[in-house]
Amino acid sequence: xxxxxxxxxxxxxxxxxxxxxxxxxxxxxxxxxxxxxxxxxxxxxxxxxxxxxxxxxxxxxxxxxxxxxxxxxxxxxxxxxxxxxxxxxxxxxxxxxxxxxxxxxxxxxxxxxxxxxxxxxxxxxxxxxxxxxxxxxxxxxxxxxxxxxxxxxxxxxxxxxxxxxxxxxxxxxxxxxxxxxxxxxxxxxxxxxxxxxxxxxxxxxxxxxxxxxxxxxxxxxxxxxxxxxxxxxxxxxxxxxxxxxxxxxxxxxxxxxxxxxxxxxxxxxxxxxxxxxxxxxxxxxxxxxxxxxxxxxxxxxxxxxxxxxxxxxxxxxxxxxxxxxxxxxxxxxxxxxxxxxxxxxxxxxxxxxxxxxxxxxxxxxxxxxxxxxxxxxxxxxxxxxxxxxxxxxxxxxxxxxxxxxxxxxxxxxxxxxxxxxxxxxxxxxxxxxxxxxxxxxxxxxxxxxxxxxxxxxxxxxxxxxxxxxxxxxxxxxxxxxxxxxxxxxxxxxxxxxxxxxxxxxxxxxxxxxxxxxxxxxxxxxxxxxxxxxxxxxxxxxxxxxxxxxxxxxxxxxxxxxxxxxxxxxxxxxxxxxxxxx
RNA sequence: GCACCCGUAGCUCAGCUGGAUAGAGCGCUGCCCUCCGAAGGCAGAGGUCGGGGGUUCGAAUCUCUCCGGGUGCACCA
Numbered sequence: 001x002x003x004x005x006x007x008x009x010x011x012x013x014x015x016x017x018x019x020x021x022x023x024x025x026x027x028x029x030x031x032x033x034x035x036x037x038x039x040x041x042x043x044x045x046x047x048x049x050x051x052x053x054x055x056x057x058x059x060x061x062x063x064x065x066x067x068x069x070x071x072x073x074x075x076x077x078x079x080x081x082x083x084x085x086x087x088x089x090x091x092x093x094x095x096x097x098x099x100x101x102x103x104x105x106x107x108x109x110x111x112x113x114x115x116x117x118x119x120x121x122x123x124x125x126x127x128x129x130x131x132x133x134x135x136x137x138x139x140x141x142x143x144x145x146x147x148x149x150x151x152x153x154x155x156x157x158x159x160x161x162x163x164x165x166x167x168x169x170x171x172x173x174x175x176x177x178x179x180x181x182x183x184x185x186x187x188x189x190x191x192x193x194x195x196x197x198x199x200x201x202x203x204x205x206x207x208x209x210x211x212x213x214x215x216x217x218x219x220x221x222x223x224x225x226x227x228x229x230x231x232x233x234x235x236x237x238x239x240x241x242x243x244x245x246x247x248x249x250x251x252x253x254x255x256x257x258x259x260x261x262x263x264x265x266x267x268x269x270x271x272x273x274x275x276x277x278x279x280x281x282x283x284x285x286x287x288x289x290x291x292x293x294x295x296x297x298x299x300x301x302x303x304x305x306x307x308x309x310x311x312x313x314x315x316x317x318x319x320x321x322x323x324x325x326x327x328x329x330x331x332x333x334x335x336x337x338x339x340x341x342x343x344x345x346x347x348x349x350x351x352x353x354x355x356x357x358x359x360x361x362x363x364x365x366x367x368x369x370x371x372x373x374x375x376x377x378x379x380x381x382x383x384x385x386x387x388x389x390x391x392x393x394x395x396x397x398x399x400x401x402x403x404x405x406x407x408x409x410x411x412x413x414x415x416x417x418x419x420x421x422x423x424x425x426x427x428x429x430x431x432x433x434x435x436x437x438x439x440x441x442x443x444x445x446x447x448x449x450x451x452x453x454x455x456x457x458x459x460x461x462x463x464x465x466x467x468x469x470x471x472x473x474x475x476x477x478x479x480x481x482x483x484x485x486x487x488x489x490x491x492x493x494x495x496x497x498x499x500x501x502x503x504x505x506x507x508x509x510x511x512x513x514x515x516x517x518x519x520x521x522x523x524x525x526x527x528x529x530x531x532x533x534x535x536x537x538x539x540x541x542x543x544x545x546x547x548x549x550x551x552x553x554x555x556x557x558x559x560x561x562x563x564x565x566x567x568x569x570x571x572x573x574x575x576x577x578x579x580x581x
Numbered sequence: 582g583c584a585c586c587c588g589u590a591g592c593u594c595a596g597c598u599g600g601a602u603a604g605a606g607c608g609c610u611g612c613c614c615u616c617c618g619a620a621g622g623c624a625g626a627g628g629u630c631g632g633g634g635g636u637u638c639g640a641a642u643c644u645c646u647c648c649g650g651g652u653g654c655a656c657c658a
Contacts, residue, residue, distance in 0.1 A: 036601065046600065049638070059638075083601045084638060129658065169658045259658095290654055291582040299656070314584060314654090321656050328658050356585050357653040380586070383651080424594075427586055429651065431593070436607095440620055443607065451620060462617045499597090506597055518595060518605090525605085532622035535613075543617050580620070 001102040002113075002501035003095060007043055008032040014069045015047055019062070022051045034499065041078070041088035042495065048085040059085030096494045097482045103497060103560040104478050111504045111567055116157030122339050123149045125350035126246065126253070127164040130238040131175050132200050134245040134405040137352060140430075141381045142405075143421040143573075145350040146251045147513040148379070150571045155508035160344070161253045164335065167235050168259040169328065174198060176227050179234040180218070182207025187216055206237050248409045249418060250573055262334045269326050272334040272369070273319065281307045281368055287315060306333065311364035329361060336362070336376075337369035347376045348511060353429075356380050377511055382429040384421070412437045415574045419446040422517040422572055440580070445521050449565065450577050452524035455531065456562035457578040463543045463555055470548055477556045484553035489533050489540055493557065496526045500564050504571075513571070520568035527561050 012027050030051075035044035048063035055062070063081040070079045070089070077090040103110045125145020128138045146161070153159045178198040185191045186207040193199045210218065210233060218226050239256065246252065262268040276282045285305050289298035305316040306329075319330040339347055347366060351358065359378040366376035385392065386403060409417055416437045423445050424430045442448045460472060470476075485494065500519065507515040534541035542554040566576040 031597095031600090033597070033600095036596095036603085040601075044601085049600080053638075086601065166658055171658060287655060297655090301656085303655080318655060323656080327656075331658095353586080353652055355653080359585070380652090382586070428594080429587075433593095436593095442621070445606080447620075448606095451618085455618065455621090458618055466617085503597075510598075512597095514595090515597075519597095522605085528621060529623090531617075532613090532619090534617065535619090535622075538616070541617055580618090 001099055001498075002505075003091065003099060003498045004032050004034075004043065004502045005505075007045075007089065007091075011045055011047055011066070014066060015051065018065050018069060019051055019055060022055060026051055026054060034495075035086075035088060038492075038495075040082060040086075041080075042091040043089040045087050045089075046085075048081070048087060052085065063087050093486060093491065096491055096498065097485065099494055099498045100482055100485065100556060100560050101478075103563055104474070104556065107563060108567060108570070110563060111501045112154050112156070113501065113505050113508075114156040115505055115508055116152065116155050118156060118158055119346060120158045120160065120344050121152055121346040121348065122160050122162055122342075122344040123152065123348045123350070124162045124164055125149075126242075126251075127166065128242060129166050129171055130235055130242060131171055131198060132238065133202055133241050136384060136386060136403040136405060136408055139249070139405045139408060139417065140384050140421050140426075141350045141352055142246060142251055143249060143418050144379065144381050144426050144513065146249070147418070147422055147516070147572055148348065148350070148511060150573065151504070151508050151513045151516060154571055155504060157346070157508075160255060162255045162257060162339075163253040165235075165239065165256055165258045165260075166328075168263055168331065172231060172235065173227070175234055175238070176230040179203050179206045179210065179230050180226070183210040183218060183230075186211040187219070202241060203234070206234050209233065209237065245405045248406060249414050257335070257338075259331055259335070262331050262338070263326070268334040268338050269331055272337045273330065275337070276306065276333070276368070279368075281310070282319065283307065283316075285316070287318070306330075306365075306368075308361050308364040308368075311367040313360045313364040317361055329365075332362065333365045333369060336366050340366070340370045340374050345370070345374045347374060349376065349378045351378060351380055353380055353382045379426055379511060381426045385429065385431050387431050387433040388435055415450070416444075416446045418572060419449070419517060419574050422514050423521070425512070425514050445517075446574070447580075448528075449520050449524045449569070450574075451580060452527050453562060453565045453569070453576045454578060454580045455527070456558050456565070459542050459558050460555065463551060466543055466545050467548055467551065470552065472552075472555060474559075476552065477559050480552040480556040481549050482553055482556060484550050485557055487540065489530055490554075490557060493526050493530050493561065496523050497560055497564050500567070516568050516571050520565055520572070523561065523565060523568070527565075 008030070011032060012030060015022060015027055015030065030045060030047045032043055032045045035041055047066060048059045051057070052059035052062045060081055063085050066087055067079045067081060070076050075092050075095050077092050079087060079089050082088050106112070123145055126134075126138060126142045128134055134142070149159050149161050174196065175198060178193070181191050181193060181197065182203045184207075185204070210230065213233070218229070273282065283305055284302055286300060286302060287305070289300070299322070301322065303318045304320040306319055308317045309315065317329050318327055319333075321327055336347070349362060359380070362378055363376045366374050411434055420432060420437050436444055437446070440447050463470070463472060485491070503515055503519045507513060530540070531542075542551070542558055544551050544554070569576045
């Protein structure tokens with residue numbers, strides 16, 4: 001049950017009845033939300049202020065009519081007008097009890113919604129070049145994309161998690177050449193790695209594997225024959241490497257889409273360009289040289305251009321390079337047409353900060369190939385600066401100066417990595433301090449939240465000790481005398497629980513999974529605070545040895561907290577431990 | 582030169598898409614363990630929301646402009 005959605009609907013209905021002349025568009029702008037200051041009430045709406053002006057009425061007059069309407073509603077304790085025309089509701093306690101009941105009934109599904117209506121959404125994330133292990137720069141996008149995917153799935157979308165393998169460019173030739181060097185090394189040659197080649201140790205096993213498969217037969221083989229063989233082997237190996245890295249963070253994609261499959265005669269790029277030409281979206285023309293570049297690097301020539309400016313981009317974009325091959329963007333247009341033809345009308349791409357200049361053309365491409373039928377949201381993840389005790393930090397084991405994803409996970413663990421990366425908006429640069437993340441104090445939000453979850457379990461343990469005869473099964477909790485939950489402190493906690501469905505929905509609409517992390521931290525804080533109240537006032541303890549019925553009711557509340565924390569952590573991909581080590 | 586992102590307490594950051602007296606953690610000053618896990622909690626001090634205009638009942642939020650920081654800018658991927 002979503003209290004806000006419930007009252008939002010009721011208020012909209014009331015407004016329609018009271019002010020039929022207000023159109024549906026106006027009604028739709030009405031917001032029902034918790035007031036910033038809890039002393040104002042449980043719910044607040046701007047309904048009167050939204051409607052008053054267009055109708056030529058006084059906001060307080062409109063508000064008075066609505067107040068009159070809700071005055072005798074049994075679910076409402078009080079309604080009053082405040083400030084410029086806010087209407088504040090105080091909700092009757094039974095509604096809060098219903099929230100607890102629905103948490104118990106829905107369990108892991110509490111907060112799940114039908115917002116997406118089962119529509120397919122394609123979320124592309126990571127898409128790191130398959131030329132080596134993942135480094136820390138990729139990690140933020142990986143966690144963000146994976147969490148967003150979980151959030152959207154929880155909100156009723158049919159989510160497809162996709163990884164685009166850039167396996168067609170010149171960097172793959174370099175990769176193959178680097179592997180060939182390692183192969184020669186494996187055969188006993190002493191090698192030197194020239195600049196421009198990939199120096200990482202991770203190619204050594206590839207060289208070994210090539211030796212095991214081919215013996216020394218590759219040495220005599222013509223390059224044109226040899227390179228494709230090596231490419232296949234090394235790409236497969238790199239992909240396994242990347243999958244293994246992602247698995248460290250429990251990230252798994254549904255689709256790995258190879259760019260190579262778009263190329264070649266009769267391929268998607270060819271078909272897409274033909275289609276674009278047919279639609280008049282391509283022309284031959286010249287571009288202005290970019291202002292920031294040195295003019296001597298600029299070669300003025302006639303190019304095959306995509307009319308990106310027709311779809312909101314800054315300039316038209318080249319599709320064919322001077323050597324006659326396709327540009328990366330040409331492949332990307334074909335790729336996104338492919339996504340659209342696979343049935344995706346909603347697409348989200350998660351990209352690194354260095355791709356911010358790519359956003360407009362990607363959106364232009366999506367609009368063009370779908371004839372404006374598909375939408376594309378690009379989420380940019382800003383840079384992560386690694387710190388240790390406030391000092392910039394470099395770790396390197398196997399890949400030059402880069403800190404790898406594996407290094408980070410090994411250092412701080414998957415839970416902390418995921419939570420900390422989500423405990424920040426994606427579009428702000430962040431510092432990631434290893435020392436802080438490993439700390440087991442309230443300064444560390446991961447720990448703080450997991451501690452709250454563990455604490456719910458420890459309360460049950462205490463209860464079992466004090467009441468050996470009492471039944472704490474889900475069925476017993478469901479049958480608990482929930483009306484005993486009545487003190488202001490308890491109901492405050494329930495209010496936080498009641499905000500969960502609304503938080504999820506808002507986060508899904510905005511594509512902002514970080515809100516889940518902030519919410520669960522807030523819930524943990526509310527829970528810790530209530531727990532501490534029991535220190536000063538024993539009557540507020542969860543376990544009351546002289547009152548088994550109250551204890552059972554309070555345990556139902558604890559169980560609801562446990563459930564909602566678990567649900568939020570599930571979206572974040574962070575484990576919910578029953579005890580801390 | 583252009584585009585995108587950021588600028589909120591001493592520090593690190595939220596602020597629910599335009600709402601009421603702008604919030605949290607750290608740090609600082611105090612308080613709370615014979616008591617469900619103190620691995621916690623409570624209270625206090627601390628702000629011109631980068632500056633200035635505009636839109637309206639109402640702006641940290643939208644818009645314009647300037648300042649500061651980051652990222653990117655044909656034929657790479």
